[in-house]
Amino acid sequence: MPPRILPENPYRRFSRTDVAVVFGLLVLTITAYLRTIDFYFLSDDFVLLRHAKALHGAFWPLFTTGGGDGFFRPIGYVSLAFTWTFAGTSPSLWHLPALALHIANTILVYILTLMLGRSRLAAIFAAALFAIHGTRPELVVWIAGRFDLLSTLFVLGGLLLFIRSQNEPTEIGYVYAFGSLACMVLAILSKENAYAFPVLLVLVVFSEPIFHWRKIIDLIPFFIVAVALFAYRWWLVGGIGGYRNAVTGKSLALTIGVLSALKALLLRTWAILFFPVNWSREPNKVLAVMMIGYVLALMWFVITAKVNRKEIVFPLAFVFMTALPALPLLLIGADLSKSRLLYLPSVGFCILLAAVMDGRQGKVRWIIPGVVLAFHVAALEHNLDAWKYAAAKARSTSAIAVRCGGPEVQRIVVDGLPGTLRGVPFFANGFQEAVELQRNHGAAPVMSGLHSSEVGSCLLVWDGTKDELQVVP
Amino acid sequence: MAVAGVFEAVDSSIPCKAQARIVRFALRITVAVSGAVIGLQALLGPLTFPLKVTKPVNPEDWFALALLTMLVTADATKNLARKSLPPI
Numbered sequence: 001m002p003p004r005i006l007p008e009n010p011y012r013r014f015s016r017t018d019v020a021v022v023f024g025l026l027v028l029t030i031t032a033y034l035r036t037i038d039f040y041f042l043s044d045d046f047v048l049l050r051h052a053k054a055l056h057g058a059f060w061p062l063f064t065t066g067g068g069d070g071f072f073r074p075i076g077y078v079s080l081a082f083t084w085t086f087a088g089t090s091p092s093l094w095h096l097p098a099l100a101l102h103i104a105n106t107i108l109v110y111i112l113t114l115m116l117g118r119s120r121l122a123a124i125f126a127a128a129l130f131a132i133h134g135t136r137p138e139l140v141v142w143i144a145g146r147f148d149l150l151s152t153l154f155v156l157g158g159l160l161l162f163i164r165s166q167n168e169p170t171e172i173g174y175v176y177a178f179g180s181l182a183c184m185v186l187a188i189l190s191k192e193n194a195y196a197f198p199v200l201l202v203l204v205v206f207s208e209p210i211f212h213w214r215k216i217i218d219l220i221p222f223f224i225v226a227v228a229l230f231a232y233r234w235w236l237v238g239g240i241g242g243y244r245n246a247v248t249g250k251s252l253a254l255t256i257g258v259l260s261a262l263k264a265l266l267l268r269t270w271a272i273l274f275f276p277v278n279w280s281r282e283p284n285k286v287l288a289v290m291m292i293g294y295v296l297a298l299m300w301f302v303i304t305a306k307v308n309r310k311e312i313v314f315p316l317a318f319v320f321m322t323a324l325p326a327l328p329l330l331l332i333g334a335d336l337s338k339s340r341l342l343y344l345p346s347v348g349f350c351i352l353l354a355a356v357m358d359g360r361q362g363k364v365r366w367i368i369p370g371v372v373l374a375f376h377v378a379a380l381e382h383n384l385d386a387w388k389y390a391a392a393k394a395r396s397t398s399a400i401a402v403r404c405g406g407p408e409v410q411r412i413v414v415d416g417l418p419g420t421l422r423g424v425p426f427f428a429n430g431f432q433e434a435v436e437l438q439r440n441h442g443a444a445p446v447m448s449g450l451h452s453s454e455v456g457s458c459l460l461v462w463d464g465t466k467d468e469l470q471v472v473p
Numbered sequence: 474m475a476v477a478g479v480f481e482a483v484d485s486s487i488p489c490k491a492q493a494r495i496v497r498f499a500l501r502i503t504v505a506v507s508g509a510v511i512g513l514q515a516l517l518g519p520l521t522f523p524l525k526v527t528k529p530v531n532p533e534d535w536f537a538l539a540l541l542t543m544l545v546t547a548d549a550t551k552n553l554a555r556k557s558l559p560p561i
Binding site for chain 1: 501504505508511512515516518528529530533534535536537538540541543544545547
């Protein structure tokens with residue numbers, strides 16, 4: 001049976017059960033991340049905060065100039081500037097919008113899975129897995145994850161509107177299609193992975209039971225706008241942009257080899273999606289037992305799977321297509337650093353497991369998803385412990401530097417400050433901004449290395465055994 | 474769908490049918506071994522015997538790839554069951 005992209009009744013409205021499910025997802029997500037609300041800022045957060053503060057409502061230049069970092073994400077920066085207006089320097093108020101966006105995305109995953117023809121139970125499973133997947137700390141805790149949250153929100157919203165447009169009479173259908181196009185523009189202006197959006201629409205069209213070439217013609221405006229935005233971005237940033245090789249200065253997007261690309265796409269992406277565990281610290285016994293149960297459940301799940309392959313083509317292709325724009329960065333290590341890049345691809349992963357689950361009957365249909373979710377909750381808790389630790393250390397580290405910087409101090413010299421702590425971004429960037437944030441005004445310039453012992457320097461050395469900054473007398 | 478059609482055409486080819494059982498067996502072994510390494514690493518910490526594993530990145534890779542391949546070839550498995558080929 002071909003997958004039903006469109007619901008049987010195109011005018012199906014949310015039932016009371018759906019409302020109850022959405023409420024349940026809301027409770028689940030809030031419960032999972034409640035303790036992260038007061039986590040302190042980390043690394044790039046400090047830079048983004050300063051940037052957001054400096055905008056003062058002057059948003060137009062964001063749309064007409066390329067970022068100095070090689071990226072063009074004006075909607076993301078507008079969102080951060082807006083957050084600054086009510087959040088200021090309060091970590092809790094900064095984390096709340098991130099959590100709200102993640103909840104919104106979780107609900108959209110639920111609706112999308114339903115619209116793809118999956119059962120309600122499968123849709124609940126996909127959305128719950130998306131909500132508590134172990135790669136989420138970088139999105140929900142880290143301000144720098146805002147770009148991924150926004151682009152995913154608009155991509156999912158655009159997909160739903162497009163699917164709806166296929167179901168409506170021509171005039172109303174065009175309104176939905178225009179809404180989908182607007183979502184695509186907002187998504188692309190939030191983060192580059194949304195350039196995969198037109199290809200996702202092709203997948204949707206090909207997945208329909210009755211295929212019409214005319215529907216491909218409907219997609220032409222999406223491709224034209226995406227190419228135009230890409231050309232504009234190219235012109236603004238002076239090339240393909242993105243991260244650059246620190247040694248050669250070349251764009252990473254242009255230097256990745258075939259083997260690395262295959263390893264990233266076929267091995268690391270899926271390994272992180274299946275096992276989102278930060279191995280910087282050994283798992284505790286609860287997680288270890290959960291993991292063994294999870295491995296056994298997956299093996300049982302797949303060995304006895306009765307999958308209609310046509311139903312898994314869409315989620316599989318979704319993962320590959322949305323992972324492609326970030327390909328050079330997808331060789332994610334055991335510490336899950338940069339796992340936020342898998343936020344959008346994980347939508348496909350969750351729908352894939354839901355599709356496999358839907359092919360089962362009896363108690364297995366409940367037990368295996370239960371084991372999968374239990375493992376991911378345990379993995380999330382394990383990973384969040386590392387974020388809590390690093391956030392507390394970031395607060396205390398910048399406080400030590402602030403105490404060091406009295407009126408007679410002309411410069412703060414720091415040695416050995418780690419870029420990551422337990423796999424969590426620490427002070428690869430933003431130490432100067434962190435010190436300024438805690439002093440509430442300009443601080444003495446921060447320099448790295450112990451090369452300066454001049455009068456007026458405050459020397460600080462990172463003690464890796466205690467994970468603390470020590471003042472050098 | 475066109476992509477699924479290609480898969481079906483490959484599945485129904487004679488060489489594919491003949492070798493799918495061997496591939497399926499190899500995939501199961503891969504999943505079992507890598508799954509065991511991941512589980513032991515989680516329970517006991519870094520392993521030194523019979524394999525030295527400090528971080529189970531590679532077992533995770535192979536487990537995920539083998540699992541995914543088994544999912545994608547699940548239809549082929551059904552076809553084989555209908556033909557009841559002799560066990561390897």
